[in-house]
Amino acid sequence: MITGGLGFIGSNLAIRLVQLGANVTVVDACIPGCGGNARNLDEVSNDIRVAPFDIGDSDNVRPLLKRVDVIFNLAGEVSHTHSMEHPARDLDINARSQLLFVHECARQLPGVRIVYTSTRQVYGRPEYLPVDEAHPVAPVDYNGVSKNAAGEYHLMLTRSGQLDAAILRLTNIYGPRLALNVPCQGVLSVFFMRLLLHLPIEIYGDGRQLRDPVYVDDAVEALLRTGAAAKLQSRIYNVGFPEALALGDVAETLCRIAGAAPPVYRPFPHELSKIDIGSFATDATRIRRELQWQPEVSLEDGAARTLRFFQERLSDYLDPAAGYPRCALPRAAGLDKAPAVA
């Protein structure tokens, strides 16, 4: 089972699992703003079951859990900016639905292996580089808090013997099926979107902040190794590229591969600076040692493959006539209403 299997990483994982001969069920409610796209599974649509439910909808999820061997739990909202404007929505998607889901998994499939995709954002502004798994959790946005809480639910149920969970803390991932039409999902989807719309790439600040992007096939390999390991030595694994690059250099590389003009540098927007984490570099020693994972695809290769994919299938992801994609969520909305708690 793959939750969030219509999303960017989830769909790449689903296709790979079908290629490997697995029987795959995708659970994905395609919540607006989260990046799900039904076209992502076009090439395997006859070989896969897609259940259009929220993972917190226990009555509908329960029957799907029968005969599940491994759960790849990728459903969620990854946008930091969405979380700052709609904090309760972020909590509902990332923590409340996840809580209901893992609670149901523990009841129906006690001890099941479940791999949850978290984010390096839970570390916040790094106290040191590269960041290993012992680095304090100190997020600088609501999204980091809710993603971490969901991870804690997995770990708590593992400590009490009800699940066999692992958390992957992913750095920036890029590749085919990036949600180009969700510009709030991260800097790399914006870069590729702008290249494909023939717009200049814009860098906020001096572009010297470090990033360590991983190509999606490598991220999928990390998920598979974590899901398949006979016994996990650890419960939390960082996933990032061993060598970090300046974000400006990442952008220059993408522009070069795309044959586009070099990036333009802009002042850092004030509202983003509050949740900016500065430089980030991953220490992925643990997953290399324990699961023999390391990324195989260079940025040049990965960028070329990504551009090739989207050049063939751009209309599944962007409407070039419509120009720059708009955020799926209203901006600066009033605060979400509190639910009844009784």
Place this chain on the structure above:
Amino acid sequence: MITGGLGFIGSNLAIRLVQLGANVTVVDACIPGCGGNARNLDEVSNDIRVAPFDIGDSDNVRPLLKRVDVIFNLAGEVSHTHSMEHPARDLDINARSQLLFVHECARQLPGVRIVYTSTRQVYGRPEYLPVDEAHPVAPVDYNGVSKNAAGEYHLMLTRSGQLDAAILRLTNIYGPRLALNVPCQGVLSVFFMRLLLHLPIEIYGDGRQLRDPVYVDDAVEALLRTGAAAKLQSRIYNVGFPEALALGDVAETLCRIAGAAPPVYRPFPHELSKIDIGSFATDATRIRRELQWQPEVSLEDGAARTLRFFQERLSDYLDPAAGYPRCALPRAAGLDKAPAVA
């Protein structure tokens, strides 16, 4: 402002603040099961404003935030057993309403001092004793996850300059106004409730697990010092008694002070053993050094004061004719429904 000010610790804090001449607003929705009791504020009811709103009800909370100097944020569900049977309710109360509340505080009162009461339960089963603030967060129940997430929201908004928050991680607190009629709130309210109903105290297991109970006036003093400090050196403070005692010895002391028969030992119930944390002892060095706090009231003194209070006012807390109080929540309910997230 005191959230949860109709509860056990909140009401003791409210009464002390009125005695000190403060202008106090209590926000408390008296959610069934959380231990709020309107009788708790009887002696100050003319000197205090009580707003019967959920703290996540931003429209009603917003006007109350005008001219607030310090927020003592005690609202929440503290029952571990409630959380295991109603996990989404636990998240809604402890994380969702808290998120909406701190988000509103940050908007209306940027930089305000806010003291949030968390729990030693976030540490889970201690890896070492005594437990200092550097101990890993590793809760063994849903309640520990949601309480920790609420604390993380406070800390995140403090990191980004929007609040000036501190988290107190409280050990077992006891004293006048304990929620005797909420038997799921903790071992000490059960002990006092049974003594006052002339029932034998029951100890699960051999009674050798360590606990370090703090009398409520001392906990209130810790809250006041944290709220009043000109500048906080730290953001997380443990609050516990410097010497831990075996739980059996705590019970023996209470029985002796009450003139009751000694405790009875029972096998540990299986469903509780999964969320039992074994021995706990607090390292409260940080709050002693930085805020000069240490408990003043011995267990003997505190127990005597507690029994005296309840002997005079038992009918405000328990109906002896009704016998053992029943849990306010249905047991073993089906899983809470997921909310709409769109």
